[in-house]
Amino acid sequence: MTDRATTHAIGMEAATPPLSNRHFRGQVVEAEEIAPRIWVHGYRLPEVARRAQPGQFVHLRLNDGTAPLLRRPFSVLDVYPGDGVARILFKVVGTGTQILAGKRPGDDIDVLAPLGSAFQVPENVRRLTLAGGGIGMVPLYFLAKELTAARPGIELDYWFGARSAEEVYLLEDLRQWCKRVEAVTEDGSAGRKGRLPDYAQEWRGADMIATCGPIPMLRAIQATTADWPVPVHAALESFMGCGLGACLGCVLDTVDGFERVCTEGPVFDLRRLNLEVPA
Amino acid sequence: MSAPATGTNVDMQVTLGPLKLKNPVMTASGTFGYGTEYRELYDPAILGGVFLKALTMAPRPGNKPWRIYETPSGMLNSIGLQNVGIEEFFEKKEPFCRELAGKGTAMCANLAAQTVEEFQQLVERLETTDCIAAYELNVSCPNVKKGGCQFGTDPTLLRELVAAVRPGTKRPLIVKLAPQVTDVAEMARISVDAGADIISLINTFPAMAIDAEKRRPILATVTGGLSGPAIKPIALRMVYAVRQAVDVPIIGMGGIMNWKDAAEFLLAGASAVAVGTANFVHPTTPVEVLEGLQDYCRRHRYARVSDLTGALELP
Numbered sequence: 214m215t216d217r218a219t220t221h222a223i224g225m226e227a228a229t230p231p232l233s234n235r236h237f238r239g240q241v242v243e244a245e246e247i248a249p250r251i252w253v254h255g256y257r258l259p260e261v262a263r264r265a266q267p268g269q270f271v272h273l274r275l276n277d278g279t280a281p282l283l284r285r286p287f288s289v290l291d292v293y294p295g296d297g298v299a300r301i302l303f304k305v306v307g308t309g310t311q312i313l314a315g316k317r318p319g320d321d322i323d324v325l326a327p328l329g330s331a332f333q334v335p336e337n338v339r340r341l342t343l344a345g346g347g348i349g350m351v352p353l354y355f356l357a358k359e360l361t362a363a364r365p366g367i368e369l370d371y372w373f374g375a376r377s378a379e380e381v382y383l384l385e386d387l388r389q390w391c392k393r394v395e396a397v398t399e400d401g402s403a404g405r406k407g408r409l410p411d412y413a414q415e416w417r418g419a420d421m422i423a424t425c426g427p428i429p430m431l432r433a434i435q436a437t438t439a440d441w442p443v444p445v446h447a448a449l450e451s452f453m454g455c456g457l458g459a460c461l462g463c464v465l466d467t468v469d470g471f472e473r474v475c476t477e478g479p480v481f482d483l484r485r486l487n488l489e490v491p492a
Numbered sequence: 493m494s495a496p497a498t499g500t501n502v503d504m505q506v507t508l509g510p511l512k513l514k515n516p517v518m519t520a521s522g523t524f525g526y527g528t529e530y531r532e533l534y535d536p537a538i539l540g541g542v543f544l545k546a547l548t549m550a551p552r553p554g555n556k557p558w559r560i561y562e563t564p565s566g567m568l569n570s571i572g573l574q575n576v577g578i579e580e581f582f583e584k585k586e587p588f589c590r591e592l593a594g595k596g597t598a599m600c601a602n603l604a605a606q607t608v609e610e611f612q613q614l615v616e617r618l619e620t621t622d623c624i625a626a627y628e629l630n631v632s633c634p635n636v637k638k639g640g641c642q643f644g645t646d647p648t649l650l651r652e653l654v655a656a657v658r659p660g661t662k663r664p665l666i667v668k669l670a671p672q673v674t675d676v677a678e679m680a681r682i683s684v685d686a687g688a689d690i691i692s693l694i695n696t697f698p699a700m701a702i703d704a705e706k707r708r709p710i711l712a713t714v715t716g717g718l719s720g721p722a723i724k725p726i727a728l729r730m731v732y733a734v735r736q737a738v739d740v741p742i743i744g745m746g747g748i749m750n751w752k753d754a755a756e757f758l759l760a761g762a763s764a765v766a767v768g769t770a771n772f773v774h775p776t777t778p779v780e781v782l783e784g785l786q787d788y789c790r791r792h793r794y795a796r797v798s799d800l801t802g803a804l805e806l807p
Contacts, residue, residue: 233533236775274774279565279721279749282773325775452560454567455772459529461571462560470553471574
C-alpha cells in the first residue's frame with residue numbers, strides 16, 4: 214500500500230494534540246467530488262489512521278453551532294498510517310452533508326473515532342464476496358484494500374450496486390485488489406441491469422459475504438443467503454446520537470434483543486438482524 | 493459578597509439542602525449511561541454529580557427503532573426507559589458508581605416505575621448500597637405507555653407518590669418535573685409539600701416529527717421527547733417560575749450547550765445544572781461548563797459559584 218505524500222501534503226505540520234483517546238481535532242487535507250454529489254475527504258488524524266479498521270466509523274461534528282445539532286457518522290473509506298490520514302466518502306443528501314461538502318483543505322474537523330465494530334474475516338476464508346449498494350461500498354472498499362495487503366492469495370469478488378452509471382465510482386481501485394469486479398445498475402447504464410440481490414446466486418461458492426447498503430437490499434440478501442453455510446456480515450447505519458453507546462438511540466432489533474449500531478455494530482452477523490422494522 | 497482577586501480560586505461547592513456537590517455541574521439522566529461510557533473521553537470524577545440512566549425493577553428492552561431524530565436545534569428521542577433493571581445494575585454498574593462516589597461525585601439514581609409500590613421497591617433496594625447520593629423520581633418520561641408522565645402531570649398522583657416514597661429514605665429526594673403542565677410552579681409546590689428536598693427540571697417535551705413523503709411519523713412510537721437548545725428558553729422560564737414558588741434548591745436543565753447557558757440557569761434560580769443533549773454533541777461539554785463557570789465567577793468577582801443562584805437583576 215503506497216502512502217500519498219503528495220496529495221496529503223497540506224496540513225503536514227505537527228498534528229493537533231488529541232483531546233482524548235477517542236476525541237480528536239484534525240485538518241481536512243483532501244476534498245474532492247469524485248462523482249456527482251459524491252465526495253472523498255481526507256483528514257489528518259494520525260491516531261485514527263493508525264487504529265481504524267474496515268467497518269468502523271468516525272462521528273463528525275459539522276459546525277460549532279446548533280443546526281445541525283447532532284454529529285453525523287461516516288464509515289471510514291481507507292487510511293494512510295504513514296501520512297496520518299484517514300479518508301471518508303459521502304453522498305450529499307441533506308443539510309449535514311451539504312455543510313460537510315463545503316469544507317476545504319486546511320479546515321478543522323472535530324471527530325470521535327474510531328468507533329464501532331469492524332469486519333472480522335475468519336482465517337480460513339479464501340474467497341470473499343463483497344456486495345455494496347450505493348455508498349454502502351465504503352467499508353467494503355476499506356476491507357478489500359486491507360485484506361489485499363494483509364492476506365496475499367485471498368480472492369475477492371466485488372459487486373457494486375447503483376441506480377445508474379454516474380453513481381458507480383472507484384472501480385479502478387477495486388480492480389487492483391479484486392479478482393472480479395461487477396457493477397449492477399438499475400437502469401443498466403453500467404454493468405448489468407437490475408438490483409444487486411438479483412445476482413446473489415452468483416455469490417455461491419464464496420466462503421464469506423460482506424455487505425453494506427440500504428435496508429431493503431440487506432433484507433433481500435438475508436433472504437437469499439439464509440441457508441448458505443457461510444458467514445454473511447453486514448455494516449448497518451442508523452440515526453445516531455452520541456456514537457458512544459450512552460444514548461441508546463441507534464438500536465436495531467436482533468435475535469438477542471435491541472443492539473446499538475454504534476457499539477455492538479455497525480458490523481453485524483446479518484442473520485441475527487430483524488430487518489422488518491424499521492422500514 | 494467578597495471579591496476575589498483575579499486568579500484566585502472560586503469556591504465551586506454548592507449545597508442543595510441535604511445534597512452537597514463539589515461543583516454545580518451534573519449530567520442529565522439518559523444522556524450519560526452509568527458513567528462508564530464517557531470514561532475514554534474524560535474522567536467523570538470531575539463532575540459534581542451524575543444522574544444515572546433511569547432504573548426500573550425489571551429490565552426493559554425499550555422502544556422499537558427509530559428512536560431518535562434531529563429537529564431544528566434539538567432532537568427527539570423515544571428510548572422507552574431501556575435499562576438493565578435493578579439487579580443487573582447491582583451486578584455490573586454499581587462498582588463504577590462506587591468508584592465515582594468515592595471520588596466525591598454525587599451519583600444520583602433516576603427511578604422510573606408504573607406504580608407507587610414499584611418506586612418504593614426501587615428505593616428500598618438502593619438503600620442497600622452506600623454509593624447512591626440521592627434519588628431522582630422520574631415522573632416525567634414522555635415515552636412509555638404506563639408510568640411515564642402520569643405522575644408528573646396529575647397533581648393528586650404526584651402528591652401521593654412523593655408522600656409514599658419519602659418515609660423510605662433519609663437520602664435527598666429529587667422530583668424531576670414534566671414541562672407539559674399548565675402550572676409547573678404548582679407541581680413544584682406539591683412535590684415540596686409532600687417531602688421533596690430538591691426540584692429538577694425540565695424533562696423533555698412531548699413532540700413529534702413527520703416524513704411528509706412517506707406520510708408517516710419518523711419515530712416508531714409516533715411521538716417522542718424534544719431536548720436540546722430548542723427548549724432552553726422554555727426551561728429557563730420554568731426554572732425562574734419554580735424559584736418564585738418554592739424555597740428548596742433547583743437543579744436546572746434543558747438545552748445547556750456551554751458555560752453561558754449554565755450561568756443563565758443559575759441566575760434564573762438553579763443551584764446546580766445538568767448537561768444533557770450536549771453530551772451527545774460535544775462530549776466534553778461538562779468539563780468546559782465547569783471551567784467556564786469558574787472563569788465567569790472570576791470575571792464578575794463572585795467568590796462562590798453559589799452566589800450566582802437567583803442573582804438575576806430584574807428591570
